[in-house]
Amino acid sequence: MSKLKTLYQSSLGKKYIMALTGLGLFAFVIIHMLGNLQIFLGPDPINSYAEFLKSKPALLWTARIGLLAIAALHITSAIQLIMINRRARPVDYSTDKIVAASFAARTIIVSGLIILMFVIYHLLHFTFGAVDPKFLRYEDYLGRHDVYRMMVEGFSNPFASAFYIVSMGLLCLHLTHGVSSTFQSLGLKSRAYVAAIDRLASISAGVIFLGNCAIPVAVLAGLVK
Amino acid sequence: MNLTLKVWRQKDASSSGRFVEYEARNIIEEMSFLEMLDVVNEELVAKGEDPIAFDHDCREGICGTCGIVIDGSPHGPWDATTTCQLHMRAFKSGDVITIEPWRAKAFPVIRDLIVDRSAFDRIIQAGGFISVSTGGAPDGNAIPVSKDDADMAMDAAQCIGCGACVAACKNASAMLFVSAKVSHLGLLPQGEVEQDRRVLNMVRAMDAEGFGNCTNIGSCEAVCPKEISVDFIGRMNRDYRRALLRNE
């Protein structure tokens, strides 16, 4: 217990939490993307995949609750760290000179906040059907929830698609700094691997961006209908 | 050359400060930045005004006492250079130079450009030492140390504790300083035995002083006059993780 308390209270411990929860969210984003990419195989695979997930409520709810807890931890730790950091530098310099900070690093809070807004919109859009209630009522020929049709109709709205694409760009930005940061925060980044880790961060961020954006782009281009 | 200086003047820790403009006339390129301030101060004293207070000691780049933010950069525009080793050839006649103290909650301004860096001393007191009595100087080769470890320990030991890392960091984090001190002792056999306790205690002291957290941006490394690498921060993150798992 006291170990957990030290972990939670120390600056380094909070960064471990940040990194581990970031890693958890990262893993989710990859799995989520692979699931969605099944849309390119036609309606059957993705609808039966959705049906499969719904048929395992224990699994589904464990994953949902776990994910919510991870996201909550990531965000609360981020807020705590930001507040400590603001307090540590109460007086600014007269010239705001930024030394050696990448764009992704400087905007990590902004990208994080927009991702949060996106996640809320995304859940309202496809999980709760709050944007268009009939989305949840579509059924395919086997009487399953027609996820395929819901996605195609959802992304046929260019504004919704544009928001998805911009958000994926920001997630990509968040991850270019986030993934390499994770290794550093956990003390796994040694001199020999710096270049490889930074490359891994850029490549995985790029793959996530392209993979996720392929869906709204394909729908808008009429390739998936 | 002639320069215009905008200097932060602050009477003491409890007063609020402000920028005051001074002319620095007949400055020679070969002067160091501190010698330039000496010239300005002589003029101020001759006029019966208070000289600009700044910290300095060795003036040869090894003690870590000097430290001023010059045009937004701790220790000024040159890489791997302390303020005392910065020379006026870095500037040209007519330049306007802004001169401020380190800014961090943990480094309160005492007067003008001087800040109180005793927070660093308290962090060292928490674990930046080796407790064994070493007796007389042993044979340097009696305890073998691998070349890689020796080199890395020496790289970390270069830290002069000037605080430029804190000054540069947008979060006023002391991670580069603390990680250099933790690593330089932990890499050597004499210091390794106490490494868990050292890293836990030094990090606790660092947090208690009100320094911020590392967001892996790298400004500290960029301004460090001794080119301490952020690799040491990664090393400390690892040492702390191990210590936490093994102890308490």
Ligand code: HEM
């Ligand atoms: C799918 C969503 C997200 C993923 C995959 C993700 C991933 C990551 C990763 C891997 C890191 C690096 C951790 C480290 O510094 O070691 C990170 C940092 C960060 N994230 Fe997220 N994140 C997500 C959502 C968010 C959200 C919604 C916020 C909203 C506040 C946020 C705010 C931050 C901040 C402020 C940092 C920097 C913390 C620091 O350096 O001290 N993230 N994120």
Ligand code: FES
């Ligand atoms: S005065 Fe000693 S390092 Fe500058």
